[in-house]
Amino acid sequence: MQGHDQAATGRDDPEALARRAVARDPETWGAIFEANWHGVYAFLRFRLSGAAEAEDLAAQVFEIAYTRAESFDYRGVPIEGWLIGIARNLLRDQYKKLARRGYQEELVETMTPPEPDAAPSVDLRADLLLAMKSLTEDQQTVLTLRFLLDKSVEETSRHMERSEDAVKNLQRRALGAMARALQGTAYAFGGGL
Amino acid sequence: MDERHLDELLETTLRDGREPEAASPSERLELGQAALGAQTIRSAAPAIEAEAEAALPVARARFERFVAANRPVPAARPVAKPSRRAWWMVGGGRPMAMVGSLAGVALLVAVIGALALSGGGAGTAAALEPGDYVQLEGVVSAATSDGGEQLVRVESDLGPVDVAVSALTAVGLPGGRIAPGTRVTIAGLVEAATKKEPRIAANAVSLANSDGATAAKPNLRELKKLKPGLRGVIVLFNLAPAGDSGWVVLRLANGDRVLVGVDAATRVQIAELDRVIGTSVEVVAGEGGRGFGLTIAGAPSAPKPGDGVAAEKLAGPIVRVLGIPTGMDGRILTLRTLQGTAEVVIKPATLIVVGQSGVPASAIRKGEFPSGITLGVAGRQDAEGRIVADRIIVERRPGAR
Numbered sequence: 001m002q003g004h005d006q007a008a009t010g011r012d013d014p015e016a017l018a019r020r021a022v023a024r025d026p027e028t029w030g031a032i033f034e035a036n037w038h039g040v041y042a043f044l045r046f047r048l049s050g051a052a053e054a055e056d057l058a059a060q061v062f063e064i065a066y067t068r069a070e071s072f073d074y075r076g077v078p079i080e081g082w083l084i085g086i087a088r089n090l091l092r093d094q095y096k097k098l099a100r101r102g103y104q105e106e107l108v109e110t111m112t113p114p115e116p117d118a119a120p121s122v123d124l125r126a127d128l129l130l131a132m133k134s135l136t137e138d139q140q141t142v143l144t145l146r147f148l149l150d151k152s153v154e155e156t157s158r159h160m161e162r163s164e165d166a167v168k169n170l171q172r173r174a175l176g177a178m179a180r181a182l183q184g185t186a187y188a189f190g191g192g193l
Numbered sequence: 194m195d196e197r198h199l200d201e202l203l204e205t206t207l208r209d210g211r212e213p214e215a216a217s218p219s220e221r222l223e224l225g226q227a228a229l230g231a232q233t234i235r236s237a238a239p240a241i242e243a244e245a246e247a248a249l250p251v252a253r254a255r256f257e258r259f260v261a262a263n264r265p266v267p268a269a270r271p272v273a274k275p276s277r278r279a280w281w282m283v284g285g286g287r288p289m290a291m292v293g294s295l296a297g298v299a300l301l302v303a304v305i306g307a308l309a310l311s312g313g314g315a316g317t318a319a320a321l322e323p324g325d326y327v328q329l330e331g332v333v334s335a336a337t338s339d340g341g342e343q344l345v346r347v348e349s350d351l352g353p354v355d356v357a358v359s360a361l362t363a364v365g366l367p368g369g370r371i372a373p374g375t376r377v378t379i380a381g382l383v384e385a386a387t388k389k390e391p392r393i394a395a396n397a398v399s400l401a402n403s404d405g406a407t408a409a410k411p412n413l414r415e416l417k418k419l420k421p422g423l424r425g426v427i428v429l430f431n432l433a434p435a436g437d438s439g440w441v442v443l444r445l446a447n448g449d450r451v452l453v454g455v456d457a458a459t460r461v462q463i464a465e466l467d468r469v470i471g472t473s474v475e476v477v478a479g480e481g482g483r484g485f486g487l488t489i490a491g492a493p494s495a496p497k498p499g500d501g502v503a504a505e506k507l508a509g510p511i512v513r514v515l516g517i518p519t520g521m522d523g524r525i526l527t528l529r530t531l532q533g534t535a536e537v538v539i540k541p542a543t544l545i546v547v548g549q550s551g552v553p554a555s556a557i558r559k560g561e562f563p564s565g566i567t568l569g570v571a572g573r574q575d576a577e578g579r580i581v582a583d584r585i586i587v588e589r590r591p592g593a594r
Contacts, residue, residue, distance in 0.1 A: 024260075026260050026261075029256075029260055030257070030260075033253060033256050034253075037245060037249055037252060037253070038242060038245040038246070038249075041241070041244070041245035041248065042238070042241045042242070042245060045241050045244065045245075046234075046237070046241070051244050051248065054244075054248075055248040055251075055252060058245075058248075058252065059252050059255050059256060062256050062259075063256065063259050066256075066259065066260060066263065067263065128233065128234070128237060143231075143234055144234075146231070147231050147234040147235045147238075148234060148235070148237065148238050148241065150235075150238075153204065165197065165200070168200035168201070168203070168204055169196060169197070169200050171200075171203070172196075172199060172200050172203045172227060175203075175226070175227035175230040175231060176223070176226070176227060178230050178234075179226045179227065179229075179230050182230070182233075
């Protein structure tokens with residue numbers, strides 16, 4: 001998922017890109033979308049029940065970003081980080097909505113394996129999705145950034161605004177929690193998809 | 194066990210792909226499980242990548258539409274030149290002799306001596322060409338039936354137009370009757386005609402909900418220079434066959450009519466509206482130096498009590514879908530949408546707006562779909578649940594030629 005990242009910056013330095021983004025230049029936003037769609041989608045995907053929900057929320061991330069373009073404050077923070085921040089806030093809102101729907105419904109939703117994906121050639125493992133859902137928000141974030149988006153510890157620390165040591169510690173605890181969750185579903189590691 | 198020490202051991206394990214020699218047996222157990230967990234997550238990445246890629250065209254189209262609909266209003270600036278077509282209409286871009294030579298084909302609606310708002314002095318000739326998509330409003334002055342087709346004459350702001358109403362036309366009038374005296378909104382494609390008045394093959398005929406009257410003596414002027422704060426109500430919308438030029442006629446508060454050539458983004462924006470006629474707009478500077486922009490200031494008013502059943506109910510609600518074309522069987526296009534598969538009937542009179550996609554409308558009609566395109570369809574559902582398309586908008590990501 002890394003190859004897309006460079007396209008957003010391509011001919012420009014990040015600051016110039018950010019300036020044009022703030023001015024809502026359509027071409028710039030087209031490039032930002034192309035460069036970051038896969039990353040934003042992947043960030044959201046394992047934390048939601050289905051592909052349609054992930055697609056909708058990912059689309060909302062870009063719409064919110066465009067709407068709030070003038071609030072983007074470039075101080076060494078790449079646009080990707082800003083988008084991931086918006087995605088995290090959207091996820092929080094989504095979880096709050098679930099919570100408002102009531103404990104029982106939430107419980108059923110959490111315990112029910114997601115329906116098979118309609119998207120072609122995709123059949124994400126329900127047990128892996130459930131295991132991810134059993135983690136805390138920060139644990140999900142660190143695992144998604146590190147192992148789905150292939151971010152380094154240093155990049156992850158910037159995204160999460162934590163020290164590198166804190167990220168390393170969080171990632172170890174997250175992997176341990178996921179191991180326990182997967183063992184609870186009699187899952188053998190390494191099965192892949 | 195020192196947590197920081199374990200964190201570093203895990204990082205080394207993830208980087209090297211194996212546990213460090215220095216790790217104790219219990220540490221190796223924990224590190225091995227953690228590394229396998231990380232690998233399990235990584236193994237999901239290709240599937241998610243594929244999923245994201247599959248979702249990309251629809252998401253891209255959604256975002257492009259969002260950007261187009263929410264683009265900032267640029268600072269007012271004079272527009273160098275109206276669109277080629279609008280220019281031609283006032284006799285500025287092509288020799289009037291050419292207009293004459295096209296008289297049998299291009300449909301000369303009205304020639305009205307008038308001045309542009311900027312004070313120019315060209316004579317005005319507003320024309321509709323065969324293949325143009327048009328929406329206009331007017332009063333039915335005559336209606337005759339010829340076999341399965343009804344021919345209706347409508348007195349519009351551009352003068353009289355003939356409207357062919359066929360079995361494929363959605364008629365949203367009480368009793369399905371188009372009676373003289375009724376104020377109607379027509380949407381359809383301009384056909385070639387032997388007469389000088391244009392003939393429109395109607396996609397839809399519905400009750401007009403505009404409270405404005407048709408100008409008794411049309412006095413049409415073309416807007417040549419941006420006039421800040423200029424507002425009006427759309428009484429006519431015209432789009433060239435490929436959507437590469439278009440114009441509207443606005444009714445101003447003082448009753449004047451103004452012809453406004455519109456830029457590319459505005460053409461798409463208007464074409465996507467469910468109801469164009471009666472929409473209040475403000476004219477703003479356009480993009481790309483070709484035509485003006487319009488910002489929507491108000492939707493058409495709802496049909497008034499006494500108008501009978503609302504036009505939408507009679508003609509059926511407009512259905513809009515967005516999807517990726519997956520096949521074509523005769524006139525039936527299959528789309529993959531977020532909600533599933535949709536079947537779309539393409540009529541001869543269906544407007545296909547190709548915009549900047551670079552895809553010829555003829556290719557869409559033939560079922561030749563280049564990769565990377567999405568189609569936005571607006572139409573009404575038939576009894577079999579298919580969408581009978583009034584308009585199809587072809588979208589493609591910029592640069593994906």
